[in-house]
Amino acid sequence: MVFNKHETVNSREYDLMLVAAGQVRFSVYDVASSPFITIGNARIPLNAWTHIAGTYSNATGVVNIYINGILDRTTNIGNVTIASTSTGPMIGGYWQINNTVSRAHFEGAIDEVRLWHAERTQAELRDNMCQTLRPQANLIAYYTLDETTGNIANDASGNNNNGILENFPAAQITNRNFSGAPVGNASVNTYSSNFPLSLGSVAGGSMSISNVTGNPTAIHLFRVDAVPSQTGGLTNPIDTYFGTFVVNGNTPTYDVLYDYSGTVFDGALCESNHKLQQRNDNAVANWTLIASILNTTTNTLSASNINSRIEIILDTTCATTLPVNFISFHASRLGSLVLVEWTTTDEKDIDYFEIERGSNLYDFVSIGKLDPQTNSHSFSKYLFEDIHPLFTIAYYRIKEVDKSGKYTYSDIRVVNAAANTSNAYRIYPNPGNGKITIEYFDRQNEQWNVRLFNIKGQELFMQSEEFSDNQQFLDFSNCAPGIYYLQLFSGHEMRTEKLIIQ
Secondary structure, eight states: OOEEEETTEEEEEEEEEOOTOOOOEEEETTTTTOOEEEEESOOOOTTSOEEEEEEEEEEEEEEEEEETTTTEEEEEOOOBBBOSSSSOOOEEEEEEEEETTSSSSSSOOOOOOOESSSSHHHHHHHHHTTTTOOOOEEEHHHHEOOOOOSEEEOOTTSSSEEEEOOOOOOOHHHSSSOOOOOSSSEEEESSSOOOOEEEOOOOOOOEEEEEEESSSSSSEEEOSSSOOOBTTOOOSSOOOEEEEEESOOOOEEEEEEOOOOOTTTTTTGGGGEEEEEESTTTTOOOOOEEOOEEEETTTTTEEEEOOOEEEEEEOSSOTOOOOEEEEOOOOOETEEEEEEEEEEEEEOSSEEEEEEEEESOOOOEEEEEEEEEEOOOEEEEEEEEEEOSSSSEEEEEEEEETTTOOOOEEEOOEOOGGGGGSHHHHHHSBBBBBEEOOOOOOOEEEEEEEEETTOOOOOOEEEEEESEEEEEEEEOTTOSSEEEEEEEEEOEEEEEEEEEEO
C-alpha cells in the first residue's frame, strides 16, 4: 500500500498501491464500499525512484494511472459517489480493523506525497513531479517528508493536515534517512526530445542538457536552491545545485553544460580551480569529481557522456570567494513589529544588505536596506525593525549585494506578524536555568510544534504534541549557557522567541 483512506475493511474511499506483480493499482469505493479497481500495465522497477499517480474525475467517469508522467492505463468506471470515512489517510499501509491494526506495509521508500481535490492533468503531473509545490487551490494535503527529527509529518499544503509517524524505529525518529528522490525547488522537462533543455537560477548561473542518445522517453532537469544536506567531498560549494531524472530509453547518455556567469564564483581570482562535483542523488553522502572542461572565457564547465541520473554542483578551492558568511538569522514578533536579526562574519566587498519579505516562500519584496558594518573577518550583528508587518504569516530573507552587483540570499525565516496573536502564550522563567514552562492562552486541545535552535541556527530539539491543558514543561538545562531561539508553531501561528539559559 502506498496511500489510502480506509476506515475498516467495509468502509473505504480510495487507495493507491502496488500489486504482487509490480503494477500500480488505483481504486475508488462507493457508499456501499463496492470497489472500482484499475490495474496498470507497466511493472515498477526495483531500486529506483518512480513517480506514480492515480486520478479520477466524477464528471467523466475516467480513471487514469500515470508512471513518470506517462499514461499507463485509462478506464471508464462511470459516475461513482465515493464513500466518506472518518479516519485520516495513511501512507505506507492501511487500517484493517477500526483504526487499530495496520497491514500491507510498503517495503521501500516513499517521498513527496500529494493529495488533490481536483483531477491533475498529464501536463500538470509532468511539470510538478520533480519540484516542490506552493500551497494552492485544491491541494488538500502535501507531505514533503523533509523533517530531520521527531514523529510529525508536516502538511505543506497550508491546511494543517499533519501526520503522525507510526511504528518507526527510535533511530529513525531522531535521525532520518536522506531521500534520493529527484525533487528540487524548480524544474523543466521534455517529453518530445526538445533539446537543449536549460534551467536558470535565482542566484545566477544555469545548467543545460544536450546531445542526448538512447531515445529516453523524457528527461527532467531540476534545481535545488540550497547548500546540499550532505557535503562530503566538497571544498567550497556554491549554494545551488542541479539534478537530472531520465525516464526509460536504451542506455541513454547526455552532455551537460554548467554556466556560472552571474554567480559569486564569476570572476574569482582562482577561477582556474573551479570544478564540477557529482553524486547520483541526495541519499549519497559523498560527492566525487566529474571529468569536465573549464572555459573561463564563456564561464562554463562541460561534461560529456553521462549515462545515469546525476546531481551536479559547482565547487572551487577559493575559500574566500563568498562575500559573506551568515552565522545566524532570526525573525520574531516583538510587540507591534517584527524584529529581523542576523550575524555575519568574513564580510568582503559588501555593498549593502537588503531585507526582503514575502507572503509565501516564493514572492518577495524589498522592505529595507542596511549598510555593512566592518567588511572584515570579525563578527557583525544587524537589527532591522519591520514596523508595518503583514497581518498573517510572513517570510523573511536577507539579500547580500556585493560591490560588483552580484548577490546571495540567506535562508528563509517565517513568523506570524498578526497583531492579535501577541498574547497567545508566555514562556517563563526567561532568563533561567533552561527548565521552562510554556503557558498557552485559549489554545487548549491544539497541536503545537516546538523547536529549539542555537545561535548558529542549528536545530537542537523538536517536539510536537496536542495538549489537553494550557501548560507544557520543557527541560533544556543540559544546554550550555547562552542565547537560544525557541520556535512555536500551530495551525494559527508561528512565533520565534529568544531564550536565555544562564
